[in-house]
């Protein structure tokens with residue numbers, strides 16, 4: 575079974591204005607609200623692609639109830655832990671002359687909440703995948719991803735981590751099956767700016783030296799690169815299309831990769847499916863459907 579954990583789920587509030595004027599009353603021409611947070615997005619796209627999974631994480635307040643309802647409506651199994659302090663965040667995605675985001679802080683989580691999560695994770699075993707994705711609320715220790723991998727190592731679970739900075743770097747020694755930084759996050763890990771494909775493959779290799787097995791680097795409209803554990807490097811341009819809403823494109827890529835890998839056991843096929851799923855979500859208002867992913871895949 576695939577389990578995803580979203581420490582800080584949210585409602586993504588997409589609002590589009592023709593031109594955003596700071597300090598003025600702006601009127602939107604389009605708005606939409608849907609559940610988000612990286613693990614949740616992975617869960618929804620996996621489900622869309624026909625892969626059963628369980629979404630874990632923490633929810634709070636009325637926004638938390640809506641997240642639970644909407645993720646359930648998307649067909650995912652959920653096993654969220656309800657938290658009493660505060661409310662799940664509403665992340666604002668403002669589409670105007672430029673795109674801006676305000677991601678909230680989320681509820682305050684404590685040691686007891688973490689203990690409940692560990693209890694749920696203790697049932698995982700051989701053959702399971704665990705996806706840890708997204709930021710953690712600042713009330714939690716910064717080594718929480720590392721603590722989870724340390725606790726679960728040696729049980730035959732394959733870990734997938736989509737996180738930034740130390741949250742990602744510190745888990746590498748536990749040999750995650752897949753990590754997916756974007757090229758900015760990859761550069762940030764080494765204090766450099768990377769754009770060139772060879773350079774990206776080089777830094778992906780450095781993450782492997784630190785312990786990562788397969789490194790998938792996304793580059794938004796410039797496509798993606800995969801460096802596999804056997805040393806192969808695959809590159810793909812992004813499929814052509816009109817970008818409508820790229821929120822969740824990275825998460826969709828992780829889901830596409832996992833679905834492709836589970837269906838074929840082949841890393842190159844998984845990579846192609848990841849690219850197709852990422853772009854299919856970028857080309858649609860919400861997260862990609864199976865039909866949208868397969869349409870792009872057929873044209874790649």
Ligand SMILES: Nc1ncnc2c1ncn2[C@@H]1O[C@H](COP(=O)(O)OP(=O)(O)O)[C@@H](O)[C@H]1O
Nearest residue numbers: 756792793794795797798812823824852853856
């Ligand atoms: N503007 C775009 N045009 C086409 N495909 C895109 C675009 N933005 C994202 N994608 C697809 O989604 C994948 C992940 O996007 P990216 O923005 O790099 O991830 P993240 O959201 O994690 O930063 C890309 O590798 C690409 O396949």
Ligand SMILES: O=P(O)(O)OC[C@H]1O[C@](O)(COP(=O)(O)O)[C@@H](O)[C@@H]1O
Nearest residue numbers: 610611612665708709822823824825
């Ligand atoms: O946990 P973080 O880093 O604040 O990110 C949360 C945001 O990222 C998203 O999961 C989208 O992520 P991607 O665009 O990277 O796929 C949104 O749904 C959510 O608002």
